[in-house]
Amino acid sequence: MSTPGASDRTAGTSAPSGFRRSDGQPLFLGGASLRDVSVLRTFQEDGGLHHIALNGAAPGWLVTDYDTAARVLTDPRMRGECPGSPSLSMAAFDALTDDQVMDEQQLFYLGADEHTQLRHILAKSLGPRRIAKLTERVQPIADVLLDALPTDTAVDLGAAFARPYPVAALCALLGVPEDGHHRIHDLVFEGYPGLPVPEAGGDDPDLSVADYLAGLIERRRLDPGDDLISDLCRDEGTDVAHSAVLAAARLLIVVGPRPVAHLLTDGLALLLRERGHWEDLVAEPELLDRVVEELLRYVSPASVAFRYAREEVEIGGAVLPAGSRAYCSVTSANRDPGRFPDPDRFDPRRPAGQHVAFGLGFRHCLGAGLVRAEVRTALATLVRRFPRMRLANPEESHAGSGTGARPGRGLVVVLDPSR
Secondary structure, three states: OOOOOHHHOOOOOOOOOOOOOOOOOOEEEOHHHHHOHHHHHHHHHOOOEEEEEEOOOOOEEEEOOHHHHHHHHHOOOEEOOOOOOOOEOHHHHHHOOHHHHHOHHHHHHEOHHHHHHHHHHHHHHOOHHHHHHHHHHHHHHHHHHHHOOOOOOOEEHHHHHHOHHHHHHHHHHHOOOHHHHHHHHHHHOOOOOOOOOOOOOOOOOOOOHHHHHHHHHHHHHHOOOOOHHHHHHHHOOOHHHHHHHHHHHHHHHHHOHHHHHHHHHHHHHHHHHOHHHHHHHHHOHHHHHHHHHHHHHHHOOOOEEEEEEOOOEEEOOEEEOOOOEEEEEHHHHOOOOOOOOOOOOOOOOOOOOOOOOOOOHHHOOOOHHHHHHHHHHHHHHHHHHOOOOEEOOHHHOOOOOOOOOOOOOOOEEEOOOOO
């Protein structure tokens, strides 16, 4: 794959010819383009690095090939926090409103030390043993949600399963009682139909999720259970540690349910539209792990990963000045033909290749094991219970095409057409 030559290293000269600005300024690019495979392919074919202004923000470098993305994500000179901006302490992070926290950009204002502390806290609690225990709890959650659905008429599996399922799974991990699930669902999936609100007499309906979690943490300190918040509380001994527990819980809410919902909606639409993939999985359940990994590569629930240059860095044939922002296109890197032969074809049987769906390096996604376990359990349950499941309107399915469609659309199915 080509990289910009010496004459292309100045700002604004590395965009594909079809998008190139004549005045030499960074190319304006809308956020939806980062999920549009055809646009990204044009950039990719013209070189792995392009100077852009994403959504009118400060100029940065769009990285579209796998090797350059891997370099940017792992180079110690490329950091995760935003330079030149006040770093957030965990206490300040906890003071953000619910809506501010759900803006994932806020995570990039956490200082390096704060981020390291949070990662250390969560890494200890999200090991294989905790994930295995969570998987045991997730199975009945999946079954209860599916038990409530009609099997012989069309049902929106996005609204009825793909969105409430990861919320319930995360609540099981954290130890959030059932009457609090609707709070987290509505925060995570704002604009989608929410879960039922408990009847009057329960918690204050106007209580923020942050305040709700703070109260839950206090209760778990006094009466611990078998959940993540209780585990974290057992380790706390200072006010800072208490802030860390709240910050860790809020961080998991930000990064946890949406990738699972995205993978399930787009992934199931793909498997059911291209029917042979679903039938292969029904016939060979042992393919499940490979299907999950290929969905992670093909769907790429997170479209971009940000990094900032600590110092001047030469990457991909271009010199990035200190403070430069790099937008690593996860979608594009995961479809780089130099890494994945025939990358636009979904193929669970392809030779294993290291996708970057969860990033790489120091800021790789700590919830990777959690996402894999939830998606695997959901798919295994659907395959076992509803092997004849079909899309109700196959022609309306977008099936993870990368066009920027909202997660959950196009997943109206009939669970058991034979009934």
